[in-house]
Amino acid sequence: xxxxxxxxxxxxxxxxxxxxxxxxxxxxxxxxxxxxxxxxxxxxxxxxxxxxxxxxxxxxxxxxxxxxxxxxxxxxxxxxxxxxxxxxxxxxxxxxxxxxxxxxxxxxxxxxxxxxxxxxxxxxxxxxxxxxxxxxxxxxxxxxxxxxxxxxxxxxxxxxxxxxxxxxxxxxxxxxxxxxxxxxxxxxxxxxxxxxxxxxxxxxxxxxxxxxxxxxxxxxxxxxxxxxxxxxxxxxxxxxxxxxxxxxxxxxxxxxxxxxxxxxxxxxxxxxxxxxx
Amino acid sequence: xxxxxxxxxxxxxxxxxxxxxxxxxxxxxxxxxxxxxxxxxxxxxxxxxxxxxxxxxxxxxxxxxxxxxxxxxxxxxxxxxxxxxxxxxxxxxxxxxxxxxxxxxxxxxxxxxxxxxxxxxxxxxxxxxxxxxxxxxxxxxxxxxxxxxxxxxxxxxxxxxxxxxxxxxxxxxxxxxxxxxxxxxxxxxxxxxxxxxxxxxxxxxxxxxxxxxxxxxxxxxxxxxxxxxxxxxxxxxxxxxxxxxxxxxxxxxxxxxxxxxxxxxxxxxxxxxxxxxxxxxxx
Numbered sequence: 039x040x041x042x043x044x045x046x047x048x049x050x051x052x053x054x055x056x057x058x059x060x061x062x063x064x065x066x067x068x069x070x071x072x073x074x075x076x077x078x079x080x081x082x083x084x085x086x087x088x089x090x091x092x093x094x095x096x097x098x099x100x101x102x103x104x105x106x107x108x109x110x111x112x113x114x115x116x117x118x119x120x121x122x123x124x125x126x127x128x129x130x131x132x133x134x135x136x137x138x139x140x141x142x143x144x145x146x147x148x149x150x151x152x153x154x155x156x157x158x159x160x161x162x163x164x165x166x167x168x169x170x171x172x173x174x175x176x177x178x179x180x181x182x183x184x185x186x187x188x189x190x191x192x193x194x195x196x197x198x199x200x201x202x203x204x205x206x207x208x209x210x211x212x213x214x215x216x217x218x219x220x221x222x223x224x225x226x227x228x229x230x231x232x233x234x235x236x237x238x239x240x241x242x243x244x245x246x247x248x249x250x251x252x253x254x255x256x257x258x259x260x261x262x263x264x265x266x267x268x269x270x271x272x273x274x275x276x277x278x279x280x281x282x283x284x285x286x287x288x289x290x291x292x293x294x295x296x297x298x299x300x301x302x303x304x305x306x307x308x309x310x311x312x313x314x315x
Numbered sequence: 316x317x318x319x320x321x322x323x324x325x326x327x328x329x330x331x332x333x334x335x336x337x338x339x340x341x342x343x344x345x346x347x348x349x350x351x352x353x354x355x356x357x358x359x360x361x362x363x364x365x366x367x368x369x370x371x372x373x374x375x376x377x378x379x380x381x382x383x384x385x386x387x388x389x390x391x392x393x394x395x396x397x398x399x400x401x402x403x404x405x406x407x408x409x410x411x412x413x414x415x416x417x418x419x420x421x422x423x424x425x426x427x428x429x430x431x432x433x434x435x436x437x438x439x440x441x442x443x444x445x446x447x448x449x450x451x452x453x454x455x456x457x458x459x460x461x462x463x464x465x466x467x468x469x470x471x472x473x474x475x476x477x478x479x480x481x482x483x484x485x486x487x488x489x490x491x492x493x494x495x496x497x498x499x500x501x502x503x504x505x506x507x508x509x510x511x512x513x514x515x516x517x518x519x520x521x522x523x524x525x526x527x528x529x530x531x532x533x534x535x536x537x538x539x540x541x542x543x544x545x546x547x548x549x550x551x552x553x554x555x556x557x558x559x560x561x562x563x564x565x566x567x568x569x570x571x572x573x574x575x576x577x578x579x580x581x582x583x584x585x586x587x588x589x590x591x592x593x594x595x596x597x598x
Binding site for chain 2: 045046047048050051052053055057058059061062065066069070073102103104105106107108109147148149150151174175232235236
């Protein structure tokens with residue numbers, strides 16, 4: 039490497055060619071590793087600091103940044119970890135859940151907010167043909183662990199002032215380790231969303247998750263409701279109230295917007311295809 | 316030369332970089348500040364708090380955009396998505412000019428997120444100038460290129476850094492964001508006289524000046540933007556405004572960021588030099 043550096047870089051009276059190049063190398067790794075550590079504190083807590091850094095180096099070597107902004111540095115991390123499970127072998131499901139949550143956190147923080155639909159926009163609409171868009175900043179997750187609690191605990195620890203003593207920082211680290219170790223599997227459904235410019239993790243029912251997912255994919259309201267209750271334990275008599283309450287809540291949160299153009303008519307196109315076959 | 320065609324004929328005074336730790340102070344206290352410089356990439360997003368904050372700042376203050384990832388010196392064409400987002404932001408901020416660095420930092424669509432020094436060759440100057448023109452034509456606002464601090468020099472270089480800067484800006488017919496701290500840092504790392512650099516810059520093209528602090532190590536100086544401006548850098552600033560006149564000046568402080576008041580106080584030291592120049596002109 040020294041000979042290679044010497045071919046391109048001039049030495050000076052204090053540094054060899056390699057040493058001058060090495061300044062840039064160190065700065066590069068410092069910058070990108072710090073960026074991932076800032077974006078994925080939960081995954082860092084799950085893997086531990088050393089393994090997290092080694093994993094990040096491997097990830098960035100295979101998936102270097104392809105965006106002008108460091109915001110997107112971890113965009114491929116979830117996919118890459120699924121293809122490279124050796125980095126997370128003993129906590130695979132937990133780690134993958136955490137990566138999804140932390141990326142959703144980023145997307146919810148600065149995702150697009152389209153004009154929210156008002157109740158009067160929907161007054162004349164018929165559920166059989168009505169399609170609703172879900173705000174791009176709303177991220178829907180089905181998870182196997184309650185990683186929302188863990189991430190909040192990790193972030194809360196990081197919020198304490200930097201001037202905390204070594205002993206306090208050590209206690210904080212042990213507390214995180216304990217939190218990871220004691221986390222038991224539990225299926226949860228989450229809407230990661232934004233309200234007044236702050237990101238929130240909202241636990242939702244499986245039926246709500248199914249309904250929102252179906253709406254986002256372009257299903258009509260009527261069809262989405264059918265799908266949402268296909269395997270539901272909610273009593274048939276309670277379903278109308280459930281749907282009404284859900285729609286009121288989401289409407290108040292401003293989650294509904296006009297559907298994307300390419301999602302409009304998706305239902306009918308699909309039907310057309312199935313009809314032809 | 317308070318205003319020229321490279322800074323939209325403005326006279327902006329002394330500003331500071333808009334940084335997240337200062338948001339609350341600025342929005343609640345509304346301190347008097349001539350202008351703020353924003354890092355464009357922090358606001359080239361689809362929505363959320365950063366744009367909300369920016370909109371509130373824009374209601375009260377003048378804002379100029381400064382980029383860190385256009386990489387005028389990289390061989391590839393400007394990324395269209397990057398340009399589209401940048402133009403959207405330009406419309407939002409109404410920035411009178413836009414600056415980015417005279418450097419490279421990406422290869423085949425892979426980004427280093429660093430400001431890498433250029434090989435000072437005529438071919439590099441030609442390609443860089445061409446790219447600056449393309450970006451300016453797309454954005455339809457004046458562009459100023461900033462000299463970067465560097466830690467390495469190439470064997471293939473055919474000229475000095477300041478000769479290269481002149482070659483590029485003349486070919487591109489663009490402005491200069493003269494960073495006097497970067498000149499100082501590079502002068503120490505590469506053993507040249509920083510005054511020779513400043514005296515060689517075409518003063519009529521200076522759209523803006525950057526000042527900042529740095530960190531000194533045993534064998535080199537690193538441009539860290541985490542300290543006050545040192546006296547030798549203020550002397551370079553003094554010389555720069557002697558040549559370029561009362562120029563929009565901006566203090567960069569990006570790490571270990573102190574209180575808003577401390578950063579602003581440090582920036583306002585520039586007024587001592589600017590005032591003495593105004594006095595000299597009056598006499």
